[in-house]
Amino acid sequence: MKKLIRGIIQFHETKRQGYEDTFSKLALGQKPDALFIACSDSRVAVNVFASTDPGDLFVVRNVGNLVPPFGNPGGTGTAAAVDFAVDKLAVSDIIVCGHSDCGAMHAHCQGQDALPEGSIKRWLEMGAGPEAKGMDVNEASRRNVTVQLEHLKGYPAVGRAMRERGLGLHGLWFDIRHLEVLYYEGTGKWTVLDGKDGERVLKSLDQKK
Ligand SMILES: [Zn+2]
Numbered sequence: 001m002k003k004l005i006r007g008i009i010q011f012h013e014t015k016r017q018g019y020e021d022t023f024s025k026l027a028l029g030q031k032p033d034a035l036f037i038a039c040s041d042s043r044v045a046v047n048v049f050a051s052t053d054p055g056d057l058f059v060v061r062n063v064g065n066l067v068p069p070f071g072n073p074g075g076t077g078t079a080a081a082v083d084f085a086v087d088k089l090a091v092s093d094i095i096v097c098g099h100s101d102c103g104a105m106h107a108h109c110q111g112q113d114a115l116p117e118g119s120i121k122r123w124l125e126m127g128a129g130p131e132a133k134g135m136d137v138n139e140a141s142r143r144n145v146t147v148q149l150e151h152l153k154g155y156p157a158v159g160r161a162m163r164e165r166g167l168g169l170h171g172l173w174f175d176i177r178h179l180e181v182l183y184y185e186g187t188g189k190w191t192v193l194d195g196k197d198g199e200r201v202l203k204s205l206d207q208k209k
Pocket of ligand 1: 039040041063064065070099102103104107
């Protein structure tokens with residue numbers, strides 16, 4: 001807590017002025033481009049690896065970057081964020097972002113039956129599925145992203161926005177050790193977003209619009 005308070009004091013004394021223009025505009029309201037659903041893991045620093053600015057993303061973070069299947073009574077917090085982002089904020093895209101060495105996915109790989117009864121076990125039942133047992137943790141984590149993208153399609157608001165205004169659904173995966181971000185191109189294909197393939201992915205998104 002002391003580190004946090006020192007950081008706030010430092011911001012107040014040295015950095016605040018540099019943000020005054022940005023936040024005076026943001027104070028009038030938010031218009032984020034995307035809903036970003038990521039794991040709560042402290043290392044998933046989207047503002048660092050995606051160079052995002054304040055106001056760019058409406059963010060939901062939970063253990064394992066899960067999107068509970070529509071109507072699941074255990075997932076109303078995340079479901080409310082999805083509905084709010086799609087219906088009220090009219091975001092253009094939804095991104096589910098997994099990451100390497102994910103604790104939630106370690107639990108999946110060991111088999112959920114190995115977990116003690118409780119909130120974590122009940123929550124992770126909405127994750128990568130029983131097939132993840134025995135999988136490599138990073139493979140399970142990427143599979144989990146694709147499972148969550150399928151859950152999103154079950155939300156009536158999401159389906160409607162996809163049909164009516166081209167809402168895009170995307171999977172990302174952050175490799176902490178190698179400081180790289182992968183993009184899900186479908187049918188099991190993950191691509192590193194670098195200068196070459198990242199530009200190709202950008203062009204393919206332009207064509208979809
Ligand atoms: Zn995680």
